[in-house]
Amino acid sequence: MKCPTCKKTRQQFESTEFLPFCSDRCRLADFGKWLDGDYKVSRPLRMEDEVLMEEIPIEQDIPEEGIQYE
Ligand SMILES: [Zn+2]
Helix, strand or coil, X not given: CECXXXXXXXXXXXXXXXXXXXXXXXXXXXXXXXXXXXXXXXXXXHHHHHHHHHHHHHXXXXXXXXXXXX
């Protein structure tokens, strides 16, 4: 096993508390990479979530449709 951030081998780890990272510093460095947007630029998650949430109430209204307009 190696630290994903600094590539130290397991034997060089400061502690086992932050596995798979060697230290709290490396763990936070990797977490910061996600927050900075390295991984989220390629895909617009917000748009997809909104479409899914709008579909649910529309389907639930269908049984009442005929009654309302006659
Ligand atoms: Zn490290």
